[in-house]
Amino acid sequence: MEKETVLIIDDEKEIRDLLEIYLKNEGYHVIKASDGLEALEILQNHTVHLIILDVMMPRMDGIEACMKIRQEQNMPIIMLSAKAQDMDKIMGLTSGADDYMTKPFNPLELIARVKSQLRRYMKLNARIPQKENELEIDDLVINVATHEVTVGGKDVKLTPTEFSILELLARNRGIVFSVERIYERVWNDPFYNSENTVVVHIRKIREKIEENPRKPRFIKTVWGVGYKIET
Template sequence: MDKETILVVDDEKEIRDLIGIYLDNDGYKVIKASNGLEALNVLEKEDVDLILLDIMMPNMDGMEACMKIRQDKNMPIIMLSAKSEDMDKIMGLTTGADDYVTKPFNPLELLARVKSQLRRYTKLNVKTEKSDSIIEIGDLTIDVNSHEVRVGDREVKLTPREFDILFLLARNRGMVFSIEKIYETIWKEEFFESDNTVMVHIRKIREKLESDSRKPQYIKTVWGVGYKIEN
């Protein structure tokens, strides 16, 4: 079985090396880059399964790099940052990241996040029975096998987290999911009331799916309760 490849992007060599040691010891192939430009160059030549992406870097920071990566790639991206403010977290998630880890971090916790993201990403790309692999809701088509989403003839690029949320709601059409339930189902972590993560992701999904995200056709808000996709 081929090793899964992790791209570690950080301008601090000590951090790149530390992360690299833990990933290597756990059986991953590690590629390192010191800024966003180097990371983009790596992605042109290498198949990467997950990216650990620092935010504050010279030449091209993590936010800009994440947006460029998301133009045509959907592997999981975990942002790394010394900033812990909610706005920095939201900005990272808005640009297409799937998770966010604040420095200084416990390397074992980071490793656990990496494994969780890879499991989720792999599961979504595993072949399933054809009858279960396609969900159609009006013009919206979700293909679980290929991890593709289309609205009519238009392909919609979603991050793995965004795909998870859309798939959760689509396969449970008519059921209302609270923000807490969505978070704990997708992130597998305890929800904290002040966390805006789910709302940020829902907004991004709507912006990508809808011609007018202010009048959502697919993901409906049930005020005071949560979100649903209707039959």
């Protein structure tokens, strides 16, 4: 029995075919695209639960494709790139990706990340008893059943990873979470040189839910320690 559907977007046929083999061995249904434009067409006609997205592609690169996908959809996106500099990772995460891996990569590590992202995504979209549906902090409302967030009654679109970070802090109001602890709780991976990953996601959340991200009402920075949402 096949599991969720994974869309692989990469202009290198060898990589598409290699990842397809590993993903199908895990029971996933696989769809492949060679660039961003082809991927956008596929997304109009297929239900996709996770995307593996290369950065450097013809016609439409991964950064532009990611931003366009995020205008409409919130499934996890794992970005692949030969560029390993911090600024390249930050650009990828800022465009809406949930995770970032540099080429060459270990296919088994990528599959582990796919499983981790899908577990969180499917859990967020599973039915939850009504009494546990909503977390409220002033005019910020987080519906953990429908994956919807509103501030002052206005809808806010968060990626699955952004939502998981916000939910973690909202469920544990008053508790300070270090960058390392956030990463290990949300990504379900050991923390290793991943501080920028968390910081970028926190910044993106603030830009979406805070009226003034430089003076946040909700996610507070505890300097030298981490982040919290106050009670």
